[in-house]
Amino acid sequence: MRNGYKSVIYQLMRDNPRIITIFADSGTEEHDLVRRDMPERIIECGIAEANAIGVAAGVASSGFIPIVYGMGAFLAYRAFEFIRNDVCVQNRNVKIVGSGAGIGYNNLGPTHHTTEDIAVMVALPNMCVLSPSTPLEVEPVMKAAVNYNGPVYVRFGKSYEEEVFTQIPKFEIGKASLLQEGTDISVIVTGSMLADVMKSAEILSQENISVQIINMASLKPIDRCAIIRAAQKTKRILVVEEHNYFGGLRSLVADVLAESGIAVAFQSIGFPDKYCFEYGWRQEIRQKYHISVEGIISKIRKMVCNE
DSSP states (O other), X not given: OHHHHHHXXXXXXHXXXXXXXXXXXXXXXXXXXXXXXXXXXXXXXXXXXXXXXXXXXXXXXXXXXXXXXXXXXXXXXITHHHIIIIIITTTOOOEEEEESTBTTTTTSOTTTOBSSHHHHHHTSTTOEEEOOOSHHHHHHHHHHHHHSSSOEEXXXXXXXXXXXXXXXXXXXXXXXXXXXXXXXEEEEEOGGGHHHHHHHHHHHHTTTOOEEEEEOXXXXXXXXXXXXXXXXXXXXXXXXXXXXXXXXXXXXXXHHHHHHTXXXXXXXXXXXXXXXXXXXXXXXXXXXXXXXXXXHHHHHHHHHHOO
């Protein structure tokens, strides 16, 4: 997804002279074109994420639109107090972009995993939280984030995420995308797990199991109506995310269902209440925790067929 960001950030900055990019020791290639053509609109803060957020708040107070870019884990956790007090309490127009969502930095261990960031960010008043699922979805999400007046946190993967769209999809803050109709179960997914959900639904269709797929790229505000419609239609909901069980999409969907009073079979797939100390290929780690095509298929079979 970083390639998708590389393309859109250059376009956004060319179109809008108010956008300023702020780094926390980011030597990656995502901003090479910006460095070449707009070096005066880059602020490099070094290995100091909290300082980068403070600088962004000051830049925003002057009428600019700062985009702070860095590793999601370091922005969401290390700079949390500055995000809370300097950005959200003051309701500054700051955009925070964290890469490596979930276990995107799979070879660097739990210190670099971003598996609790949704829980952290949705708890902050004034904060909008967005989670694109594929490289093509990064563009409309980033455009919406820049046009939104207020704090925004965007989380996306690092690299090698599979594309499921053939063209740039539509996106609107506060709205989910119904990607596939189904009658037996509704799968609500966010982030890079979307490709695995699509594969699982295709396999299950050969078993006459009809899966409805809802892509929830807007986490706060969340599309309550889409969740309620899914519950009423299929009576079964499975949430899939590369995030801790607590505070993520699972909790957000469960809150909506609990308040609605609708009786529904509800399950989820994500990381349990423990840190992931495994290292290796991302798909291998996912499979260990059943956050995979096989895990999704198994869970759906149990829910639909009572296996």
